[in-house]
Amino acid sequence: MGNIIDRLSERLGTFGEKLLEFIPDLLVIVIIIISGFIAASILRFLLIKAFSAVRFDDWSDQIGLTTAFKKAGITSPPSSFLGSFVYWFTVVLFFVAGFATLGFRVTDALVSIFFAFLPRFFTALIIVLFGFFVTKYLARGVLIAGVTAGIEYSKALSELVRVLLFVLVFAMALEELAIAPRVVLAAFGIFFGAIGIAAAVAFGIAGRDYAKRVIDYLLSKREGNDIDQL
Amino acid sequence: MPRSDISTEQAARAIPGPEQADIIVGIASYNNARTIGHVVRAVDAGLAKYFPSQKAIIVNSDGGSSDSTPEAVLGASVDHKAIFLSHRLTTVNRITSPYHGIPGKGSAFKAIFEMAASLNAKACCVVDADLRSITPEWMELLLSPVYKEAFDFVAPLYTRHKYDGTITNSIIYPLTRALYGRKIRQPIGGDFGFSGEMARFYLHQDVWTSDIARFGIDIWMTTEALAGNFKVCQSYLGAKIHDPKDPGADLRDMFVQVVGSLMSLTEKHNAEWKKTHDSKEVPTFGFKYSVGVVPIRVNTEGMLRSFRIGAENLKEVWAGFMDKPVVDWLVKLSHEEAASFRFPKETWVGIVYDYILAYHHKKLQAEHLLKSLIPLYHGRTASFFLETMDMGDDEAEQVVEDVAAEYENQKGYLAGNW
Numbered sequence: 001m002g003n004i005i006d007r008l009s010e011r012l013g014t015f016g017e018k019l020l021e022f023i024p025d026l027l028v029i030v031i032i033i034i035s036g037f038i039a040a041s042i043l044r045f046l047l048i049k050a051f052s053a054v055r056f057d058d059w060s061d062q063i064g065l066t067t068a069f070k071k072a073g074i075t076s077p078p079s080s081f082l083g084s085f086v087y088w089f090t091v092v093l094f095f096v097a098g099f100a101t102l103g104f105r106v107t108d109a110l111v112s113i114f115f116a117f118l119p120r121f122f123t124a125l126i127i128v129l130f131g132f133f134v135t136k137y138l139a140r141g142v143l144i145a146g147v148t149a150g151i152e153y154s155k156a157l158s159e160l161v162r163v164l165l166f167v168l169v170f171a172m173a174l175e176e177l178a179i180a181p182r183v184v185l186a187a188f189g190i191f192f193g194a195i196g197i198a199a200a201v202a203f204g205i206a207g208r209d210y211a212k213r214v215i216d217y218l219l220s221k222r223e224g225n226d227i228d229q230l
Numbered sequence: 231m232p233r234s235d236i237s238t239e240q241a242a243r244a245i246p247g248p249e250q251a252d253i254i255v256g257i258a259s260y261n262n263a264r265t266i267g268h269v270v271r272a273v274d275a276g277l278a279k280y281f282p283s284q285k286a287i288i289v290n291s292d293g294g295s296s297d298s299t300p301e302a303v304l305g306a307s308v309d310h311k312a313i314f315l316s317h318r319l320t321t322v323n324r325i326t327s328p329y330h331g332i333p334g335k336g337s338a339f340k341a342i343f344e345m346a347a348s349l350n351a352k353a354c355c356v357v358d359a360d361l362r363s364i365t366p367e368w369m370e371l372l373l374s375p376v377y378k379e380a381f382d383f384v385a386p387l388y389t390r391h392k393y394d395g396t397i398t399n400s401i402i403y404p405l406t407r408a409l410y411g412r413k414i415r416q417p418i419g420g421d422f423g424f425s426g427e428m429a430r431f432y433l434h435q436d437v438w439t440s441d442i443a444r445f446g447i448d449i450w451m452t453t454e455a456l457a458g459n460f461k462v463c464q465s466y467l468g469a470k471i472h473d474p475k476d477p478g479a480d481l482r483d484m485f486v487q488v489v490g491s492l493m494s495l496t497e498k499h500n501a502e503w504k505k506t507h508d509s510k511e512v513p514t515f516g517f518k519y520s521v522g523v524v525p526i527r528v529n530t531e532g533m534l535r536s537f538r539i540g541a542e543n544l545k546e547v548w549a550g551f552m553d554k555p556v557v558d559w560l561v562k563l564s565h566e567e568a569a570s571f572r573f574p575k576e577t578w579v580g581i582v583y584d585y586i587l588a589y590h591h592k593k594l595q596a597e598h599l600l601k602s603l604i605p606l607y608h609g610r611t612a613s614f615f616l617e618t619m620d621m622g623d624d625e626a627e628q629v630v631e632d633v634a635a636e637y638e639n640q641k642g643y644l645a646g647n648w
Contacts (some may be wrong), residue, residue: 021449037620062591062592062593062594140547140595140598141598143544143547144544144547144601144602145599145601147536147539147540147543147544147604147605148482148536148600148601150536150539151539152539152542152543154539155542155543155545158543
């Protein structure tokens with residue numbers, strides 16, 4: 001019994017020593033994390049001020065970013081959302097940096113993976129953002145070109161272009177993130193191939209009359225209109 | 231495309247004889263061999279009759295025609311002895327030269343301005359190459375106000391069929407009048423007179439890579455003359471009859487270029503138009519007479535269809551810069567039958583001003599914005615056709631005047647939301 005108590009007190013003593021050894025490391029982590037929160041707050045404040053100065057929210061309204069955010073369930077203004085994103089990203093960064101100070105093999109490996117993944121993450125983010133603008137622009141271009149060409153289902157055509165481009169953009173982003181690249185590639189090929197075949201078959205079988213009507217309309221417009229609109 | 235590398239200035243220097251000209255008459259052309267001979271003969275006869283002792287040059291600025299247009303210019307002959315009791319004292323030189331820059335009427339005019347500047351011309355005019363109704367009197371009417379009355383810019387005034395020039399009637403004329411306070415009835419008529427000083431002013435503007443170098447040139451010339459406080463008048467030329475437009479020409483592109491140029495000029499001259507609060511007549515030369523015009527066939531059903539397709543597909547785009555009740559009303563209107571289809575002028579004018587504001591505030595990419603106006607323009611034009619179906623030309627003209635007055639009434643909305 002005495003032996004057990006001795007062993008227990010010895011272990012507790014060792015634990016106490018280890019705890020005392022760990023407390024400075026813990027304090028360092030806490031200080032780094034608190035610094036992270038402070039730095040993140042400052043960054044968010046500066047970013048929102050800068051966005052406000054360049055009227056980022058107005059610009060986001062113009063290009064449809066605000067609407068896209070709302071559709072994705074983000075109700076705050078884009079500047080505020082991006083400010084929050086930068087805030088939490090900075091906090092996580094400091095958190096990881098704090099753990100890196102421990103020097104444990106496991107945390108070192110995790111930190112290495114995290115920092116190695118960052119360039120891929122940002123590249124994917126840029127692909128998605130750039131893809132969003134291009135998709136928006138092209139889909140609206142298709143819509144307006146379709147309307148001015150007299151195509152009744154221009155909106156459906158525009159939505160189709162939007163969906164296809166979004167799929168393309170997300171496939172590229174997932175490829176960049178190296179998330180199941182083979183599955184993404186295969187799914188992408190099957191998806192686009194199926195749509196291509198479906199569109200060809202649908203237009204060939206069901207769209208003949210419609211295509212004829214559109215062509216007849218365009219020809220009649222040319223033949224029957226001698227107005228000088230200028 | 232222009233087919234030679236000789237610039238117009240080089241061509242001007244290469245003219246044997248005159249290093250200076252009193253009068254330059256410019257004709258921009260592209261595949262107009264069928265009609266340009268008549269235009270050149272009328273110009274030549276007009277110069278002989280009204281400016282017999284002035285040095286005059288006819289300049290054909292060609293866009294690389296493949297149908298011998300330049301040859302038709304040089305080959306067109308006028309028997310002065312058969313037309314006049316006395317014939318002119320000096321000969322009229324003719325130059326045909328390809329222009330440089332982006333293909334378009336504006337680039338062709340730039341070459342004419344260069345020629346006018348390098349030859350130090352006192353008075354100039356430009357006429358379309360596809361005119362069938364031009365007479366020698368047009369030279370007197372376009373050039374004399376400049377040469378003899380010291381005007382800087384002469385706009386044309388024509389008798390046109392009530393359905394002719396619908397972009398002019400529904401947007402260009404009333405908007406130019408409301409913005410700049412001068413009643414120029416045909417701001418994009420295409421046949422203008424201007425002074426040598428005005429030509430030099432035009433030449434020095436940096437616009438030659440924009441839509442102004444294409445179909446935007448006419449509204450640009452008129453607007454710059456008005457906004458720059460140049461001395462402006464108009465001359466009555468009679469009927470304007472010309473070759474039907476090239477069926478391959480895309481009217482949507484023309485609409486975008488003309489209306490886009492007007493909007494960019496509204497942007498540029500906002501300080502000037504904000505100071506203007508009403509409109510006044512400009513001096514008008516020429517004897518106004520009754521003249522028969524070629525009836526115009528219109529495709530009202532096609533325009534209604536375009537409007538309905540627009541309302542069905544573009545309502546979300548319109549809602550980006552127009553009030554929701556207006557968009558809802560447009561959608562409701564799109565379901566009306568032709569018999570009851572009416573697009574009131576008040577709504578139309580409000581929409582045009584919303585578009586100008588959207589252009590100014592960059593709510594949408596400019597080309598998308600302008601193209602999204604086309605179905606609305608078709609709707610308003612169809613309504614105008616239906617409204618004026620049983621009217622004579624004079625009554626229909628009164629409807630256009632009422633629209634112009636409405637633009638003036640609502641101008642405060644534009645200025646207030648700028």
